[in-house]
Amino acid sequence: MKVRVDPDRCQGHTICSMIAPTLFTLDDEDGHSTAIDGEVPAELESKAAEAIRSCPEQAISVIP
Amino acid sequence: MTTQPVTDDDPEQDDTGRKKNRYHFDRHTPDYREKFTEVTEEMLDKCPVAWSDTYGGHWVAAGHSEVFELARSAEYLSNDHDPQNERRGYKGISIPSPEVGFRGGFLEMDPPEQRHYRQLLNPYLSPAAVARWTPLVDEVVRASLNERIETGQIDFVDDLANIVPAVLTLAMLGIPLKNWDIYVEPIHASVYTSPNSPDQARIAASRLAMRDDMMAQLAEIRANPRPGLIDALARAEINGTVPPDFELLGIIALLMGGGFDTTTALTARSLEWLSEHPARREQLSAQRDTLLDSATEEFLRYFTPAPGDGRTISADCVIAGQEFKEGERIWLSWAMSNRDPEVFPNPNEVELDRTGNRHHSFGLGIHRCIGSNVARMVFKRMVIAVLDRMPDYTCDPAGAEHYQTIGIIQGMKHLPATFTPGPRIGDGLEETIARMQVLVDEERLAAPVTDRKGAAREK
Numbered sequence: 069m070k071v072r073v074d075p076d077r078c079q080g081h082t083i084c085s086m087i088a089p090t091l092f093t094l095d096d097e098d099g100h101s102t103a104i105d106g107e108v109p110a111e112l113e114s115k116a117a118e119a120i121r122s123c124p125e126q127a128i129s130v131i132p
Numbered sequence: 133m134t135t136q137p138v139t140d141d142d143p144e145q146d147d148t149g150r151k152k153n154r155y156h157f158d159r160h161t162p163d164y165r166e167k168f169t170e171v172t173e174e175m176l177d178k179c180p181v182a183w184s185d186t187y188g189g190h191w192v193a194a195g196h197s198e199v200f201e202l203a204r205s206a207e208y209l210s211n212d213h214d215p216q217n218e219r220r221g222y223k224g225i226s227i228p229s230p231e232v233g234f235r236g237g238f239l240e241m242d243p244p245e246q247r248h249y250r251q252l253l254n255p256y257l258s259p260a261a262v263a264r265w266t267p268l269v270d271e272v273v274r275a276s277l278n279e280r281i282e283t284g285q286i287d288f289v290d291d292l293a294n295i296v297p298a299v300l301t302l303a304m305l306g307i308p309l310k311n312w313d314i315y316v317e318p319i320h321a322s323v324y325t326s327p328n329s330p331d332q333a334r335i336a337a338s339r340l341a342m343r344d345d346m347m348a349q350l351a352e353i354r355a356n357p358r359p360g361l362i363d364a365l366a367r368a369e370i371n372g373t374v375p376p377d378f379e380l381l382g383i384i385a386l387l388m389g390g391g392f393d394t395t396t397a398l399t400a401r402s403l404e405w406l407s408e409h410p411a412r413r414e415q416l417s418a419q420r421d422t423l424l425d426s427a428t429e430e431f432l433r434y435f436t437p438a439p440g441d442g443r444t445i446s447a448d449c450v451i452a453g454q455e456f457k458e459g460e461r462i463w464l465s466w467a468m469s470n471r472d473p474e475v476f477p478n479p480n481e482v483e484l485d486r487t488g489n490r491h492h493s494f495g496l497g498i499h500r501c502i503g504s505n506v507a508r509m510v511f512k513r514m515v516i517a518v519l520d521r522m523p524d525y526t527c528d529p530a531g532a533e534h535y536q537t538i539g540i541i542q543g544m545k546h547l548p549a550t551f552t553p554g555p556r557i558g559d560g561l562e563e564t565i566a567r568m569q570v571l572v573d574e575e576r577l578a579a580p581v582t583d584r585k586g587a588a589r590e591k
Contacts, residue, residue, distance in 0.1 A: 083429070118487055
């Protein structure tokens with residue numbers, strides 16, 4: 069499983085990185101989020117799913 | 133306030149279809165506060181977007197998916213406040229609009245102007261920028277509690293939740309910390325005092341003193357630059373022009389209004405709830421490492437300190453299945469959308485470990501609260517310190533005073549509590565604020581994160 073943050077939708081709410089700090093990095097200047105490039109480690113898949121469910125802007129998705 | 137949807141035919145024939153969902157909505161009455169759950173359930177069930185005849189007529193969006201779609205449609209919804217009628221004469225984010233009109237900073241602007249200001253100020257308010265302030269906040273919290281810890285009595289509003297957000301906001305702006313009490317009273321009291329209260333003259337005077345200090349600070353920082361949000365504004369060029377001072381003062385007022393009473397409200401309401409639910413309080417304290425984040429989001433959802441924002445429809449459109457006409461006003465209710473059972477199971481219960489909590493308490497879209505990272509950090513540090521130093525506190529229901537209406541901020545005037553007295557730790561508030569001023573100056577803490585990284589450290 070891979071995840072992606074849509075930069076046009078993300079507004080820097082930071083919820084994703086609260087849930088899964090190793091999967092999402094926040095920009096120092098505006099707090100907007102970027103997901104890690106590679107595969108989500110199996111043990112963090114449920115956290116990734118929770119981040120997707122919790123994003124107020126619905127900006128995170130699974131890359132097929 | 134009517135609690136039945138109004139079904140009368142619209143006198144304007146054209147609009148009968150368009151405005152078929154009607155609800156008499158007046159969020160500025162005490163009745164709305166008392167019947168909030170009832171009104172919310174009814175609107176969510178029957179009319180998630182409704183036309184209300186109040187305040188010259190306006191739309192009200194209560195449903196979660198409807199508010200989500202509307203708030204993110206910046207191309208059709210305008211925040212612009214244009215009191216001089218230089219553009220389209222729009223009324224900004226307050227419903228009803230204030231009689232004496234001035235623009236409330238970038239929250240009453242549209243892009244690209246709004247975006248320029250956000251880009252200018254984000255490096256002072258991003259998660260990385262805010263993290264630098266945690267040690268200072270802990271010191272001010274510690275000292276505030278010291279002032280009451282030996283007595284066994286505290287007013288969580290007056291003695292803690294009013295002080296810490298104000299001191300931090302001033303520090304971030306670049307205003308001397310000791311000036312906090314010039315600003316606290318007018319901002320707090322302006323929110324909860326009704327326009328015809330006999331107290332208005334005193335509050336108006338305190339507001340003037342605040343405005344004088346704000347103007348003096350802007351002039352002083354311009355003459356002798358020191359880092360902070362005001363310095364960024366004093367140097368700002370927006371679209372190639374230097375903004376006039378009244379525009380900058382509107383922005384400083386917005387940052388103060390956003391920074392002070394909202395976090396105060398969240399903290400007071402949450403501490404009151406925790407007093408009423410001592411088992412949950414013990415659980416939160418014991419499991420803070422896993423529970424504090426989700427509990428904070430849940431308190432934000434449940435209490436929604438800033439309950440909504442107004443907008444103006446800027447072009448005819450259909451959004452969330454509703455047809456809107458240019459110029460119409462709309463109220464986006466973060467508070468009611470935060471109780472939508474479609475998204476939040478058991479919406480009227482506080483569940484400290486709630487997941488999938490897509491609440492709207494900081495707004496949505498391009499106007500997401502620029503201080504959200506500050507609010508979360510300050511709230512968490514205050515609550516944890518209370519749980520550590522006053523773990524058995526009990527709020528006094530007879531002394532607890534909620535704002536009479538929840539139209540602007542869902543806050544409290546007073547929240548007295550008693551607890552088992554404990555020892556002071558370190559110095560008191562006045563000495564601490566003086567020490568923190570030295571720290572802010574020497575460490576240039578209020579500089580943007582692009583210039584200065586890392587947390588505050590006393591030498």
